[in-house]
Amino acid sequence: NAGVTQTPKFRILKIGQSMTLQCAQDMNHNYMYWYRQDPGMGLKLIYYSVGAGITDKGEVPNGYNVSRSTTEDFPLRLELAAPSQTSVYFCASTPRDSNYGYTFGSGTRLTVV
Amino acid sequence: GENVEQHPSTLSVQEGDSAVIKCTYSDSASNYFPWYKQELGKRPQLIIDIRSNVGEKKDQRIAVTLNKTAKHFSLHITETQPEDSAVYFCAASYSGTYKYIFGTGTRLKVLA
Numbered sequence: 478n479a480g481v482t483q484t485p486k487f488r489i490l491k492i493g494q495s496m497t498l499q500c501a502q503d504m505n506h507n508y509m510y511w512y513r514q515d516p517g518m519g520l521k522l523i524y525y526s527v528g529a530g531i532t533d534k535g536e537v538p539n540g541y542n543v544s545r546s547t548t549e550d551f552p553l554r555l556e557l558a559a560p561s562q563t564s565v566y567f568c569a570s571t572p573r574d575s576n577y578g579y580t581f582g583s584g585t586r587l588t589v590v
Numbered sequence: 591g592e593n594v595e596q597h598p599s600t601l602s603v604q605e606g607d608s609a610v611i612k613c614t615y616s617d618s619a620s621n622y623f624p625w626y627k628q629e630l631g632k633r634p635q636l637i638i639d640i641r642s643n644v645g646e647k648k649d650q651r652i653a654v655t656l657n658k659t660a661k662h663f664s665l666h667i668t669e670t671q672p673e674d675s676a677v678y679f680c681a682a683s684y685s686g687t688y689k690y691i692f693g694t695g696t697r698l699k700v701l702a
C-alpha cells in the first residue's frame with residue numbers, strides 16, 4: 478500500500494513548455510485533489526475529482542487541465558508554462574468526501590524559467 | 591463566503607512549554623475539523639481531527655478542542671519538543687462537500 482504517489486519529484490521547465498504531473502493512489506479513494514503551495518504560503522486548490530470521469534475547477538484552475546479516467550490516476554496537465562506556475566504541487570485523496578482526512582503525496586517541485 | 595481564520599501566524603515557544611493555535615470558521619454547517627503538520631520541504635500530514643459531536647480529543651501530547659457555539663477550535667501541544675517545529679494548518683468542512691477550507695497556517699518554532 479503505497480498511498481499517494483507523485484512523479485516527478487522535481488522538474489525545471491522553460492517558459493512555454495508543457496508537462497504532465499502524475500498522481501496515483503492505491504487506496505480506492507473516490508475523491509482526489511490537486512493543490513499548489515507557493516513558498517511560505519498555504520494550499521490553493523487547482524482541480525478536484527469526485528470519481529472517475531468527474532472533475533471540476535477549484536480556486537486557481539487557469540493554466541491547468543486534469544482528467545480522471547480511472548479511480549487510481551489523476552494527472553495534472555500544464556500547458557504553456559509561465560513563471561507564475563513555479564510552485565510545489567501536491568496531490569491528495571480522501572475516501573468519500575471532505576469529511577475525512579486527506580492523504581497527500583510527497584509533492585512535485587516545479588520551477589519555470 | 592466560507593472562511594477559516596487561523597492565529598497566530600508565527601509562534602515561538604521554549605522547549606517543554608505548551609503551544610496553542612486557534613482557528614475560527616464561518617460556516618455553521620461545518621462538522622469536521624482536521625489539523626495538518628507540514629515539516630520543512632515535506633508533505634502535509636494529518637495529526638489529529640475532531641468531529642462536531644465531540645468537544646475534545648487527545649492523542650498523547652496533542653489535543654484539539656471545539657466550541658461550536660463560538661465556531662472556533664484549537665490545537666494544543668504540550669511538552670513541546672524541537673521536532674514539533676513545523677507549519678500547522680487547520681481546516682473545516684462539512685458532509686457531502688468536496689473540499690476543505692484551510693486556514694492560512696501557523697509556523698511553530700520550538701527553541702531548545
